[in-house]
Amino acid sequence: MLGSDMVAELERRGHEVDAPSSKELDITDPESVAALALSRGKYDWCINCAAYTAVDKAETEVQQATELNVIGPGYLANACSMAGIKLIHISTDFVFDGEATTPYKPNAPTHPLGVYGRTKREGEEAVLAASSNALIVRTSWLYGPNGKSFPRTMIAAWLAGKPLRVVSDQTGCPTYTADLARVLVDMIELNAIPAIYHACGPDVTTWYDFAIQAIEAYRDAHSIDRPVEITPIPTEAYPTPAKRPKYSVLDPSTLWALSIQPMHPLANAARDFISRSPDS
16 A cells, blocks of 8 residues: 555655565565675665554464564665665554554554554654664555555445444544555655654544545545435454554654655645546
8 A cells, every 4th residue: 555655656756766576575584584684885775665554463363463563674674784775664552552642753652552553653663673774654544545444444334335333532644545645755765864764744633533534535426416424433343353542643743843745635635546446
């Protein structure tokens, strides 16, 4: 989902890009990653868009999540360090427990609630331990036209006439992949220093409001004369295997201090998402 927009943005801005598939570069296989360590002078940057992101499945697929989110990034960071390549590793708001009442700064203490968040935090630690030339970029509630995402699921359910009940007491910042890709390329072109950064959309909202905005954007784009009816529910009414943070708003101010422009408002990003979605 993010990788496809990263390739498009990098190429649009004139960068040479290699984008191997997971079959071509398996980050959990040290032999596969070893070739990167021998590529000194060939690459300037590596952006790791590989991850295990099935939050609920991670509770039972601990080994798979650990391999992709911890072991693989550690291999990658080590290879990049040996080759003199700067690494951008993508992480998540789920490293936090959601007990805060103000946006999380990059140096805020982490306390993940589930396996997914724990493995992503351990992945950060593995990357920073293996390379002094790595940047960690945490993002949140990522959605884009390529791959599965929350708004696509909501739109499909609404089109099918299914009754929609969406959690309204979890708060975060939806982040559009095209916007995040632009920010990441900005960081590359500004040669941002190794550190932990937060990069997310500017709107603080709930899953309930996010669903409404996504469906309304689709309805308006297709001139569908039908109301958007969603029932807001508390987290307790929609139990899941993994516990999620109630509040995972990220503070991206250190990123904007680099003179990088903030991302588009959710309403604008949702319209672009609809226009680019293959099934829209």
